[in-house]
Amino acid sequence: MxxxxxxxxxxxxxxxxxxxxxxxxxxxxxxxxxxxxxxxxxxxxxxxxxxxxxxxxxxxxxxxxxxxxxxxxxxxxxxxxxxxxxxxxxxxxxxxxxxxxxxxxxxxxxxxxxxxxxxxxxxxxxxxxxxxxxxxxxxxxxxxxKEERGGKSTEPLGRPATPVEKAFEIPGSDHILDDATTVLAALRLNLESNGLPLDRQEQAPALQNLLITANLVKKDIPQAEKVKSFLEASRVDALRALVEAWQSSQEFDELRLIPTIICEGEWLRQNQPLVTREFLMDLVNSIPHNKWWSIPAFVRGIKEKFPDYQRPAGDYDSWFIKRTSDGQFLRGFAYWDQVDGALIKYFIQLLHWLGMADLASPEEGKEATAFRIKPRVESQKPDLRTSTFDGKIVVSSNGKIKISRYFSRAVRYQISRFCEWDDGGERRTETKEDEYQYHVSARSLTQAKEQGLKAEQLLSLLVKYTNGNVPPALVKALKQWDAHGTEARVEKLLVLRVNRPEILEEMRKSKASKFLGEILSPTAVIIKSGAESKVLAALAELGLLSEIEI
Structure with a gap:
């Protein structure tokens, strides 16, 4: 100055x-x-x-x-x-x-x-x-x-949380590592879904951006060597890698990821998320660790003291930001809470997803109203499993495989490439009590084969990581599939049944014969897909009225 x-x-x-x-x-x-x-x-x-x-x-x-x-x-x-x-x-x-x-x-x-x-x-x-x-x-x-200010230049913004604000605790965890494993496997298999369960879809955009930031994914393609190192690392080391990638990134833009707003326009090129992130992190670090702190009061404190924390020269007009719900442009300081305030709350939510903070709310299902900064990642031993094989794998004779989230992420990633991720026909991972469920099918093995994988590789993985506890029926099925491929098939077919063999013979001699498939019996034949109306018309020409039973 x-x-x-x-x-x-x-x-x-x-x-x-x-x-x-x-x-x-x-x-x-x-x-x-x-x-x-x-x-x-x-x-x-x-x-x-x-x-x-x-x-x-x-x-x-x-x-x-x-x-x-x-x-x-x-x-x-x-x-x-x-x-x-x-x-x-x-x-x-x-x-x-x-x-x-x-x-x-x-x-x-x-x-x-x-x-x-x-x-x-x-x-x-x-x-x-x-x-x-x-x-x-x-x-x-x-x-x-100095004396009247108590010798302090700065104090934590806001205040401690009230009993109501911290009534229902939501502990932070390292679950993001398991979700990262799921998303990486889904990308590797070219699945349409990201594989995450419905209760964690909210964090999917941030996680996908984080995987890019950590150089684990480029153009939707997992980077083999980096992914291997990430999955084989201990949970503490892997989480630390994600946190450090996020903290130092100039590209990871929290403002764009807030689900309630849409950012548009050239001003985004001048936006500096790293500067904003470091500023907010400094304010968070001034709060006593392991002490519940009020989120609304913290946001108000920033609004009162540093309202322009992310705005060059206090510019509230040239940033084109729309509200997601109705497309309303949020321009001017009047919308600070919906943009700048929302960013602070989203920042705290990211700290929670990264295992750096616990959240709390007045009751289950309500918006978080308090947060508590946790110790550094290295000291979170009670919450973060450091062993690679703390969980287990359970394999059933019908091909179902259950894998604990605390088991090796690298092994789960490999096994998932051979399996179906489904429940009721939808491709997704089903999580129950920290457990991932998959099952082996002819379709999943065919897809694995298309990626250069063999059923014997899956068998080797299961034998190795279950200490040989693979049901004989599944061992036999995998070996036979490798040797002969699919040996049984369940199909949905449309069948034409007639009362007399002569009718079927007459149909085979008519123009409609090209719409008929495999003969099942003297009075039954398969109708080719999409040819139902043509067969009905041919029967009518023969003087036979027919119907389709569903």
Whole structure:
């Protein structure tokens, strides 16, 4: 930040006389540079600053405290929204209206006392206008007010959660590792579904983006070597890898993933999610770990103190963001809660999915109203299984396979490529009490064969990881399928049945014969798919009325 001397140099002599008068001084010169030196000599004095601070109104002292706790500067849009604007006027109008005698805002009061300045500075999001306290003056004001501020520059935003807010606890876990395994296997098998159970579809977009961020997937194709390393890593190491990939990513954009809004337009190219993520993470880390904290109060605290935490220069108009439910554009600060506030809540939800935070709500099924930051991943031994084979595999003679989520993710990934993931005909993983269920079928083995896999490989996996506890019937079935392929088939067929063999003979000699398939008996024949109406018409030409039974 500029010091007081260089700040004062940009003003005219009339303004310098106004701030001199507010400090009980009278300038002896009419030159700006010498007047600036004269003011610095008087202002930069501990006793003079102490006296000035004592006569400041309480609201003006509060505004200075906000700046002090922001290291002396704050985006102008945010400061002005909280403490008011400074009227723009030329020297003649200022000298005529004398605004310093009746300031219209806290900001104007501080400005005409020389305690507040505004200028454009380079920031991580580009050049932005800031409110600031000149650097050398900041050091003195900070010293004068440190005792009354308790010697602290910042405190956690918000407050501890109430008993109601934390009534129903939702522990964070490492379940994201199992969901990642499922999604990677689904991509490898080219399944239309992502394979996740319905109760975790909400996190699918974030997970898919996270897999890309961690270089596990490129253009919907799992990267074999990286996937292998990820799946074979311990649960702690694998989770740490996902967390670190997320924390350092410049591409992972939480704002785009919020399900209640849609982001559009060129401004997205200038959006800097990493800067926003690091800022929010700093605020989260200021909260005592293992202490339940109110989400609504935390969001309000950010809105009051850092409302423009993700907005360059407090821009609420050029960001094209629509509400998902009705397409309504959310432009202007009035929609802060639905955009910026929603991002904070989504950020906390991501911490939960990554096993970094517990959530709580007033009751089951309600929106989360409290969160608790957990210890670092390495120390979460009670919740995160570190052994590769803590779970088990159970294989039934009918081809059903049950795999605990705590079993080796690499083994589950491999076995799933040979199996059906279905329940009631829908391709998806069914999760029951931390258990994944699959079953082997001729169709699943055919699909595996198309990817260069053999049934004997599945048999080897099952024998190895069940200590040989594979039912003989399934062993026989897998060996015979490798040797002979599908030996039995259940089909849905449309069959024509007639009362007399002569009718079927006459049909076979007619034009309709091309619509007939395999003969099942002297009075029954298979009708080719889609030829029902043609066969009915041919029977009518023979003078026979017929019907289709369903």
């Amino acid at each position: 500029p010091d007081l001397y260089h700040t004062l140099l940009k003003y005219d002599i009339g303004y310098l006389r106004i701030i001199a008068g507010s400090w009980g001084l009278e300038l002896e010169t009419s030159e700006v540079d010498s007047a600036s030196e004269e003011l610095c000599a008087s202002f930069l004095d501990l006793e003079a600053v102490t006296e000035t601070m004592e006569i400041l109104p309480a609201d003006a002292r509060s505004a200075l405290t906000v700046l002090l706790e922001s290291n002396g500067k704050m985006e102008w849009a945010a400061f002005a929204r909280k403490f008011g604007e400074i009227r723009e006027m030329g020297e003649a109008r200022r000298d005529r209206e004398r605004p310093h005698l009746k300031p219209i805002s806290i900001a104007e009061n501080l400005f005409y006392r020389g305690l507040l300045a505004r200028a454009f500075f380079d920031a991580e999001k580009g050049a932005q206008e800031f409110a600031y306290i000149p650097e050398d003056l900041f050091e003195i004001i900070d010293e004068v007010t």
